[in-house]
Amino acid sequence: MPSLTLDTPELAEQYDRVSDLQYEHGQHLLNALQLKPGETLLDVGCGTGRLTAFAARHFIGPTGRVLGIDPLPLRIDIGRRRAEELGLAQLSFNVGQAEALHAVADASADAVVLNSVYHWLPDKAPALAEAIRVLKPGGRIAISSASRERPHDVQRLVSEVLAEAGLGRGQGSGSTPHKVSFGELAFQLESAGFHVDEIRLRRFADRFADADSVLAFNQSSSFGNFLGEFLPQVRQQLIARFNERLQAHRDERGILLHRNLLFAVAHKPATR
Template sequence: MTTISLSLDTPELAQAYERGSDRQFNHGKLLIEALGVRRGQRVLDVGAGTGRLAAHVAEIVGAEGSVVAIDPLPLRVDIARQKTHDNLTTAVGRAEDLSAFAASSFDVVYLNSVLHWLDEGQKQRAISEAARVLKPGGKLGFSTGSREKPHQLDPVQRKVLAELGKEPPGAAPYNHKVTVDEARALLQGAGFIVDALEIRTFVDHAADIDEILRQSRSGSFGNHLSHLSVDEKREVRERLARELEASRTPQGIRLERNLIFAIAHTAAN
């Protein structure tokens, strides 16, 4: 499987993500609602990006609670730090290594659109680490890309890249999606009790192919199509534009994306 690079992020990509992250923010709010986050809780946001969702959660938990937001991309953490809340702390950190935090120190841990960037071993460590830092009876929630029901863009992109003989080495498109059954096994293997596990479908509209590619590049911190030359990227763009015109509606190019939503809890003492 292809290993993604954390070194391709740039200030421009980080700012573009901040401006264009409404989709992640909006489905993140649904995850927080499903978790039942409430006032006074101590919450850990793993893979917080530029901190929009963490700032939202900080308002929910109020002054009596607190939120810690970590992300492996320093440029995005820098943006998150600008979201000043007395009860919000931000730091560079990775999902698979929560050693900075004591055992049983959080009421809630969540990973919003994070797990599909982690390989199998990293996923297992991330979920196990979440179990360790949660209090007895604490809740874990995540949203992640679904392998059995992929984003509508994925097969179109795979087709174009295959036609050009430019498929990326290993996994396409640079991620490691799971099935619902695999998500359940991941949670249960770490000792979690699964409360809810389902695929949710979201419909997005984009003005044109350039908007889609901008979002893909900023959302993947520069990894999307990074194996291609400038000329090859131009050819892929042109072919994708032609393919996606069939999905154009009066609102723009219509694409469905599907995410696994999981809610689980640790056993109470």
């Protein structure tokens, strides 16, 4: 189970600086939602709100409303600061969790987005029940999630390091602890009452300058959970082994790692 208590101001600021990968593939989700000016969008697990602000500026505009929700208050603070700095009155943020969207009224949102969040949720059903509750009839949801069938290179390397050290993996720890298969994602969406429009697997080739950049990306993206279940000394040793393995992915342009993400788009039927 990922911990929501390991975040620090440094990790939150770092995520805001190094989350270009999530920011870029999140824009695929926003495009898939076919957002229109004046609509109401809910960004669940919004992190520091980079994508949330992008949606508010470029898709929803001043006549609509965008709400970002995340359980990590330090990241919500950064989102709020950004909304103020950019003068985006249509953009607001709340601390909260996908499984309990108390601040959001029934049938009030046109669209819901969860970008790189779904694989953090230990139990999908309550989160999807909340998403369908807050959506208007016909409302859309878009999700990106790590794929169980095609784990990220980083996840494979971590598993190899742990196996080599004879260590098991704690339940729900790592960088994509609750990833799903294509079939699971379809089943979960349909069980919650959604009609699935599309699910596709996309492969991304990511370049990092060095091992420190890979670590910074994974530590801040996992809000401190990357190998976070191990005592500091053990963790240091595991990270050293992880760094060694990264060298096999190095070429003259840095370190090349692949991620595979499922992208799903679904909608709440107009009549249920």
